[in-house]
Amino acid sequence: MQELQIEWNGRTVTVDGKASTETDRFVEMLADEIWKYSGYTxxxxxxxxxxxxxxxxxxVEFTLPIICRDRFYAMIESLYEAGYHVMNPGEGEEWFRLFTSGAGIRIAREEGYFPNVHIRxxxxxxxxxxxxxxLKVMVNGKRFFAAPLExxxxxILMPGDRGTPEQAAYLYTTCKDHIDETDMQNWMDHLGVERSLLPVQ
Known part of the structure; x- marks a missing residue:
């Protein structure tokens, strides 16, 4: 198995040697569909x-810029044509309201419920x-966009379901040489996240 390698060049991160999972492949294909209509992070x-x-x-959560109703409908139609479905009850107008409010909608493959992506x-x-x-993150040649680690x-550490402390700890310890500690601490204070939740260096 190829050794994992992570290289930074400004706001572009190149990751090689990562083993791909079913969730990775799902996210990659969905991101490609969404990219036709909107950026995301x-x-x-x-x-x-x-x-x-x-x-x-x-x-898995994608945050998109607020897009107009017609573009949102076109994106949803394209996702259905590509074999995805919206898991939320209701239809177009209700989904658009959830999307623009920040509550979001969930997208999965038409034949199942997992994995799925929360889009808002x-x-x-x-x-x-x-x-x-x-950040632009290139994983084995595939492009993704992720929020700045700070x-x-x-x-991830906020109360809710954005992630786990283990995921936050992994990012912190793996990428600490590329994290602006002051910026991250300021965001933690802004969001009301306890600094004690970070792993001790």
Whole structure:
């Protein structure tokens, strides 16, 4: 098995030698479909797997810029044509309301429920910052976009279902030489995340 290698060049990260999982392949194909209609950034613990984390991943979240209703409908239609479905009850207008409010919708393959991706717009300042400052992560030649680690790690450590402490710890210890500690601590304070949740260096 090829050894995992991570190289940084500004806001571009190249990861080679990562073993691909079913969730990785699902996320890759879905990201390609969404990219036809909108940019996105990964704002959940799944991003740790892009950097080589091998633990379980229960939550994949994409945060998108707020797009107009017609573009949202076109994106959903394209996803259905590609073999995906919206797991939420209701239909177009209700899904658009959930999307733009930040509550989001869940997308899965039409034949199942797992894996799935939570997709929502970015009405909050933290989400907009995550999008504007996102990292381009090239994993075995495939392109993904993830929130900057200084904000992503606090996101994961917030109460809720964005990720696990293990994912945050993996990102922190694996990438600590490329993390602005002051920036991360400021985001933790802004989001009300306890600094004690970070692993001791």
């Amino acid at each position: 990964i704002t959940s613990g799944y991003a740790a797997s892009l950097f080589g984390h091998t633990g379980p991943c229960e939550e 717009a970015n009405p909050r300042d933290t989400d907009r910052y995550a999008y504007l400052k996102r 904000l992503l790690i606090p996101f």
